[in-house]
Amino acid sequence: MNAPSQAHHWTTALIDFVQATDESVAAARERFTKTQLAITAKADMNRRQFMDSRFAVEGRVGDRTPLDLFIAAQSKLSDDDRALLESWHRSFLGLFAIDEIAEAASGDRALHLTNWLTQKHYTALLMGDREAQDAERLKAGDILLAHIAPLSDTQWLFLAPWMALGKLGKPKLAVAIGSFRDNYKPHLYGDAPDLLEEAWISVERYHQQFVDFFGSDTVTLPGRELNQRLNDLQDVLLQEQLDSAGIDQSKSLRELATDAGVDEDDLSEQVESMGASRAQLDQALSASSMKMPRVELPRDLRQAEHATALSHPRWGQVFLPSYHVLCRLMETESMSTAIETQDLFRQHLKNPEVKTFVLQDLAQRYPAVVEALVQRSFNRPDFVLETDLEALLVEFGKPLQPQLPETASVPVHLHNLFQEVVVEMEKPKTKKKTKKKAVAGFQR
Numbered sequence: 001m002n003a004p005s006q007a008h009h010w011t012t013a014l015i016d017f018v019q020a021t022d023e024s025v026a027a028a029r030e031r032f033t034k035t036q037l038a039i040t041a042k043a044d045m046n047r048r049q050f051m052d053s054r055f056a057v058e059g060r061v062g063d064r065t066p067l068d069l070f071i072a073a074q075s076k077l078s079d080d081d082r083a084l085l086e087s088w089h090r091s092f093l094g095l096f097a098i099d100e101i102a103e104a105a106s107g108d109r110a111l112h113l114t115n116w117l118t119q120k121h122y123t124a125l126l127m128g129d130r131e132a133q134d135a136e137r138l139k140a141g142d143i144l145l146a147h148i149a150p151l152s153d154t155q156w157l158f159l160a161p162w163m164a165l166g167k168l169g170k171p172k173l174a175v176a177i178g179s180f181r182d183n184y185k186p187h188l189y190g191d192a193p194d195l196l197e198e199a200w201i202s203v204e205r206y207h208q209q210f211v212d213f214f215g216s217d218t219v220t221l222p223g224r225e226l227n228q229r230l231n232d233l234q235d236v237l238l239q240e241q242l243d244s245a246g247i248d249q250s251k252s253l254r255e256l257a258t259d260a261g262v263d264e265d266d267l268s269e270q271v272e273s274m275g276a277s278r279a280q281l282d283q284a285l286s287a288s289s290m291k292m293p294r295v296e297l298p299r300d301l302r303q304a305e306h307a308t309a310l311s312h313p314r315w316g317q318v319f320l321p322s323y324h325v326l327c328r329l330m331e332t333e334s335m336s337t338a339i340e341t342q343d344l345f346r347q348h349l350k351n352p353e354v355k356t357f358v359l360q361d362l363a364q365r366y367p368a369v370v371e372a373l374v375q376r377s378f379n380r381p382d383f384v385l386e387t388d389l390e391a392l393l394v395e396f397g398k399p400l401q402p403q404l405p406e407t408a409s410v411p412v413h414l415h416n417l418f419q420e421v422v423v424e425m426e427k428p429k430t431k432k433k434t435k436k437k438a439v440a441g442f443q444r
């Protein structure tokens with residue numbers, strides 16, 4: 001059996017293994033599936049296999065992955081097969097653009113792919129009749145959500161059927177990337193640990209800038225004042241960036257262009273090619289200074305009497321309209337405020353916007369109160385904060401480990417894509433252009 005055929009055999013066997021009736025594996029599989037937001041929309045066979053391939057390498061049965069258990073269950077593995085299966089711990093999910101559908105050096109059909117999230121390139125062999133048939137519907141430029149694993153040093157394979165999204169214009173591609181970021185955070189830079197590390201460093205840096213500006217990692221102000229102060233922080237950060245780049249912020253864009261020796265007609269041509277009008281360019285050139293876009297908190301926060309911003313070096317930022325009230329009630333809880341405190345605590349526990357660190361901090365600051373609130377609010381008289389808090393957080397969908405927050409910086413190529421989308425969405429919507437947009441969409 002040649003290497004691709006053998007690999008195809010093992011991918012099928014692995015999925016069969018995690019779908020088997022072993023009680024411990026089945027229970028772990030069910031827990032894993034329930035925590036994944038991505039499968040709730042549709043439960044067709046492809047998605048089930050896609051989820052099972054993820055569970056095989058991400059799930060836990062005790063302190064081992066299902067892939068570890070599968071390898072251990074194989075009584076006669078060659079050294080090559082064992083090395084192949086072990087390498088699948090390096091598998092990852094990506095949002096891939098098809099560069100070309102061609103033959104690999106081995107003569108097998110292959111997809112040449114670029115991971116849109118990291119701009120890294122891959123050759124994924126097509127194995128089995130099913131993949132070959134599915135690939136006939138694909139074209140260069142199509143976008144795939146796929147789970148790939150190593151086959152050799154230079155070739156990869158699909159651990160489960162891919163999900164084809166068709167050809168996507170830039171706005172829909174940006175939406176797809178945003179959806180990937182929301183649903184598959186552990187895989188955001190799964191093949192680029194350097195980019196992941198830079199993103200985490202940027203979160204820590206922004207947290208420190210927040211603390212330096214506000215003097216604390218938690219600040220409570222009237223909503224509109226907090227909104228303005230956050231904009232002031234953005235201005236400070238922009239000034240720091242401009243200073244480090246040697247750019248004089250007091251000069252207009254026209255003056256900066258002149259200093260750099262850029263001809264205004266050339267600048268106009270470039271800007272208009274991106275979809276902006278000459279009038280917009282004139283306005284930008286004449287602006288007396290450069291400003292970052294304004295930060296706008298949601299309406300309920302802007303109108304709140306006391307809006308709170310909380311920052312964490314790993315979890316990022318959280319903005320809450322009633323956190324200040326909850327803290328005050330927990331500090332002075334009495335019989336007259338008990339019901340109000342319970343209701344507000346339940347709201348914070350159930351609110352997906354309230355990140356884990358906020359609840360952990362409340363538990364650390366007010367342990368006796370939090371323990372009593374859980375006992376009363378959820379009729380759990382046996383709840384013990386010290387031993388049961390983690391299980392409670394998991395039950396309410398709060399991850400125990402931080403996931404890369406919105407404050408993380410993104411690679412330059414993604415930043416450029418998002419900027420281009422903003423420009424495209426702000427183009428004047430003439431009737432002709434509206435008609436063209438109406439027929440755009442997913443192409444199969």
